Amino acid sequence: MKLNIKYTGKILLIALVALGTGCKKFLAEQDPSNLSPDTYYTIPEHGEAGVAAAYAQTRFIGNGAGIFVANFSMLEMVTGTARTETGQNSDLNNLLGLSFNGENLLVRNWWAGLYNVIAQTNQVTDKVPGISPMDETRKAQIIGEAKFLRAWAYFYLVRLYGDVPLVTVPQTINSPDFYPTRTSTELIYKQIVDDLTAAEAAGLPWKVTSGTASKGAVKSLLAKVYLTMAGQPLNKGAAYYKLAADKSLEVINNGSFKLFDSYGDLHNIKKENDVEHIFEIQYLATVAANPMQQLLLPNFKDVSAYSDEVGSTVPTTEFYESFEPGDLRTKDREGFFYTSYYTGGNGALKQLNAPYIYKHFDSLAHGTFEVKGTTQSDLNWPQIRYAEVLLIYAEAQNRADGAPNAEAYAAVNKIRKRALLTELSGLGQTAFEEAVWRERWHELCYEGITWFDMVRLRKVYNVKTQGFDNFVGHKFPASQATVLAEKHLLFPLPTVEVKNNPNLRPQNPGY
The missing domain is CATH 1.25.40.390 (Serine Threonine Protein Phosphatase 5, Tetratricopeptide repeat)
Structure with a gap:
């Protein structure tokens, strides 16, 4: 809706x-x-x-x-x-x-x-x-x-x-402050928390399918803010990891949201603003069409009804290959990537010899086999997904309590189970934390999240070693x-x- x-x-x-x-x-x-x-x-x-x-x-x-x-x-x-x-x-x-x-x-x-x-x-x-x-x-x-x-x-x-x-x-x-000075990061975060706390008490419904903010969206963003405040640069530590864990658990326990069974539903227009999508930026072709479709296509490889195929932002092969063997998220045209598509969007299948982003792919606009694309995209752009809430809880609870509990394992294993990966078990705090970070890099890729993880953690995923390097260097x-x-x-x-x-x-x- x-x-x-x-x-x-x-x-x-x-x-x-x-x-x-x-x-x-x-x-x-x-x-x-x-x-x-x-x-x-x-x-x-x-x-x-x-x-x-x-x-x-x-x-x-x-x-x-x-x-x-x-x-x-x-x-x-x-x-x-x-x-x-x-x-x-x-x-x-x-x-x-x-x-x-x-x-x-x-x-x-x-x-x-x-x-x-x-x-x-x-x-x-x-x-x-x-x-x-x-x-x-x-x-x-x-x-x-x-x-x-x-x-x-x-x-x-x-x-x-x-x-x-x-x-x-x-x-x-x-206005007396028409040329304002800069406010400290600490006070900016205070304003953010104050605004979200007020929104939380504003009588919003837990879930809406119209695209407006819901109580679930407010609580999810607040959990994300607390997780960030626990890390750099504020470095508020365990107390804020606890706040992030508690707030994300409220969203999980409410039951209004769940993971999609199929990755294809992440970019299914009929399921926007629902199920796993907690908050999205809204698009409708007759007013404001999604303008990212052409930019994410391979550079002029004739795989779409669009005449302009730009290749502005595409995955690195090294990152694509860093997913675990058998990870469903890497399966061609079923997960987050595609390595083949139809000539002109609706013709014979062709191999592309490189991975491209399928997570945001609007097949109605581009076309599918024997169905010509419309070149008009209504597809929304995700901002908060339930998958992220699960990973916030897993990371925050582990840091707050010093070890992962059963609910933290359940949260991250829901992500892994959908990807057809072996469930995690028996890990210590550090090993579990890094496992959750890897899931964040892989599950939340190309949603404008990875950079902020790098900054708050002061860590970067090393696609060769599968470990984490210091940010600087x-x-x-x-x-x-x-x-x-x-x-x-x-x-x-x-x-x-x-x-x-x-x-x-x-x-x-x-x-």
Whole structure:
């Protein structure tokens, strides 16, 4: 089931963020050219529209970043698990070679996109409380959804850039903190936890299939935040591992979510926002089509109804080969990868001689055997899956209690059982922890998660040894000249932002 933001978000975003023409049924007696947040948020429908626009803003992750690239690629190029088959985009190449700086367009787009989400949610949390009359239950839910999205945005920002400006009220050019300074990482995390705790108590349903935030999504994100706070850079340790374990266990015990039986259901449009998908970025071709499909295809190998097959972000062979023998996730066109596909998307099967990402593959758009593709993708982009919640619990419980319990084994073994792998048993704390980390690298690959695991753990999966190297000094397998350094634990602040606001200085170390 699709959320109505796919239809309304794009329109309402214009009204609420760009302050252009509005929805006539909401504003029949007002001059659309004179809209402002103060005059707009006057009836309940405006609150619904405001939060819908915030959801729509999350789609910046799939927006373009120059020729043949979208923003999502930034989080994959710096992990050593991805490569590119196109060399035209220098920003992408610089990320792949770890030679990027604050001029990089993707670095700039992530900053701007996340702060756009924050700007819209700040409008909602500031203006919706004053709408009257309005059903108080729904009002609380809308504010809770907005706080969830604000926390989601700040969680990305603090992990990407470290100390960042904390802005929680609408801004104008006359605002006293229009040129804000950077807020400590500790205080940013406090705001994230405060927002999620408020959202948790906002009366949201445990599960929804419309694409909006649910209580299950709030608790899952909070578990993820606690796990991150337990690690670097805050290093809060056992107490926060315990918080992460307890919160993820709430999601597990509630029973609203479960793993899909088939990996194919991960990219089955009929099963979006349901079962294993706890929260996703919403797409609908008639309003905002999924723009990542062409970018993930092999570079012009004629395997799709799309005419442009880019190969912008594809797996490294070394990472693909690091999966255990027999792992169903590597099975061609059944797991997370494909090594063959149909000519033109619907013709004879052809071998590709390299692995490509099947986890996000929209077969309706590309085509299947004897069925021509539509070249229009409605496929959502995952943000939180139940598989991740299981792995959060397994890792956090083991660290909090000093050894894995039966529930931790059960959690990780559900992942392994689906992959047709031998279940884990009899491991000590360290061996179990590293086994869970390996599952995270393999199960959560190409979902924008691996980089943040590298940073919080200060470890990187070594695809050759199957062990874990220290972050600083790790060499990417595809290029031994590409070496992670201390400065790579954070991205640089965008140069244009630092120029426009000197209060953001100094730049992150090493840039």
